Amino acid sequence: MDSNDSASLSARRKRTRDQVVAILADHGNGLTRASLSRMTGLSASAISDCVSFLRASGLVVESSAPGKASGRGRRATVISLVSDEGVVVGIDFGHSHVSAAAATTAGEVLHRCAAAIDVDHRPGPAMDLAAELARECLQRSGHTLDDVLGIAAGIPGPLDIRTQVVRPPTILADWVGLAPAAELERRLGHPVSIGNDADMGARGEQAYGAARGLEDFLYIKASHGIGAGIIVGGRPYRGATGIAGEIGHTQIPGAGNWCRCGSRGCLETVVSVTTVRRQLAHVLATHEDSLDDSAVPPLAELSDNPAAARVLSEAGRTVGRVLAGLVNCLNPSALVLGGELGAGNEPFAAGIRESVARYAQPASAQAAEVRTGRLGAEAEVRGAIAAAIAATRIQLTGTN
Numbered sequence: 273m274d275s276n277d278s279a280s281l282s283a284r285r286k287r288t289r290d291q292v293v294a295i296l297a298d299h300g301n302g303l304t305r306a307s308l309s310r311m312t313g314l315s316a317s318a319i320s321d322c323v324s325f326l327r328a329s330g331l332v333v334e335s336s337a338p339g340k341a342s343g344r345g346r347r348a349t350v351i352s353l354v355s356d357e358g359v360v361v362g363i364d365f366g367h368s369h370v371s372a373a374a375a376t377t378a379g380e381v382l383h384r385c386a387a388a389i390d391v392d393h394r395p396g397p398a399m400d401l402a403a404e405l406a407r408e409c410l411q412r413s414g415h416t417l418d419d420v421l422g423i424a425a426g427i428p429g430p431l432d433i434r435t436q437v438v439r440p441p442t443i444l445a446d447w448v449g450l451a452p453a454a455e456l457e458r459r460l461g462h463p464v465s466i467g468n469d470a471d472m473g474a475r476g477e478q479a480y481g482a483a484r485g486l487e488d489f490l491y492i493k494a495s496h497g498i499g500a501g502i503i504v505g506g507r508p509y510r511g512a513t514g515i516a517g518e519i520g521h522t523q524i525p526g527a528g529n530w531c532r533c534g535s536r537g538c539l540e541t542v543v544s545v546t547t548v549r550r551q552l553a554h555v556l557a558t559h560e561d562s563l564d565d566s567a568v569p570p571l572a573e574l575s576d577n578p579a580a581a582r583v584l585s586e587a588g589r590t591v592g593r594v595l596a597g598l599v600n601c602l603n604p605s606a607l608v609l610g611g612e613l614g615a616g617n618e619p620f621a622a623g624i625r626e627s628v629a630r631y632a633q634p635a636s637a638q639a640a641e642v643r644t645g646r647l648g649a650e651a652e653v654r655g656a657i658a659a660a661i662a663a664t665r666i667q668l669t670g671t672n
């Protein structure tokens with residue numbers, strides 16, 4: 273074998289190891305060799321080679337899976353990442369808040385903190401605040417930046433994965449041209465992995481929440497905007513340039529209001545936490561008492577109010593029509609709902625269920641279970657933690 277062949281073989285092995293480690297980081301409970309083979313498309317012997325290397329490097333362990341005895345009474349084994357010393361930091365930028373959390377490399381949150389800020393229009397101060405919150409979480413959990421193995425952050429806008437720069441045109445206009453990874457790295461002195469907030473939410477629910485064990489599902493972040501995190505074959509699907517899942521800008525028949533993206537009649541102009549709260553303020557007002565939308569209680573508390581439940585399920589039906597198209601296209605096993613509008617909101621979920629059953633192809637609709645997320649407002653920051661853990665492991669998989 274000449275040196276070119278051996279260099280390409282070694283690059284291929286490294287890619288395989290990174291892929292396996294990233295998948296294991298997204299499945300906290302470990303996976304069998306057969307699952308790894310199915311999810312990577314690699315042969316059993318390639319997986320076996322890879323696992324041997326990772327075990328010898330001390331990155332993974334193999335242990336018997338509780339309750340998973342195989343046919344002849346032999347216990348199935350699962351491969352999982354070794355937890356080690358040090359901490360990771362996850363950061364979540366919403367449209368009007370920033371939150372950060374310090375966690376162990378096993379994904380256990382040590383401290384979380386959040387603060388309100390106009391993230392959309394004040395990117396610089398939002399970056400400063402994120403760095404300050406990251407430091408505060410570390411300090412309160414007895415750590416410093418020196419103990420940090422990895423940092424990841426989710427941003428509420430379109431990031432071009434080729435350039436790591438926020439894309440034009442007008443969504444998140446004040447962020448266009450900004451390189452969030454470089455900005456955070458400058459403030460924290462560590463490399464930072466960046467992803468879209470809905471992708472982070474999907475990773476969070478997949479690693480620690482309602483999508484554990486699922487390989488094909490959509491996470492819907494329904495909040496000030498509406499975005500989808502798409503997981504296909506166990507891995508996030510980001511599209512050619514990293515901006516897949518912008519379902520909030522799908523045109524709704526009959527809607528005509530201008531959207532922040534420059535089009536008319538986008539889903540977000542009809543359904544968002546802002547429009548729904550405005551409708552609820554109208555519905556919940558009494559004769560003596562006109563209500564402004566800041567007085568509307570948290571949406572998850574309104575499920576038992578029949579009038580409010582109608583508003584919420586109507587919003588769900590509208591979002592569900594758009595999701596029905598995605599269900600036809602991708603045949604997911606679940607739609608996991610998050611964001612301020614989606615988390616813990618049963619009437620909204622019921623509306624989505626209704627539209628998916630009505631408008632998606634029957635066999636695909638039947639396969640797609642609509643469920644609310646388990647992590648609520650923490651899904652995105654927990655996903656950033658999972659991404660930080662994955663990035664840390666990949667640095668360790670070596671080059672030989």
Ligand SMILES: [Zn+2]
Pocket residue numbers: 520521522531532533534535538540
């Ligand atoms: Zn739009």
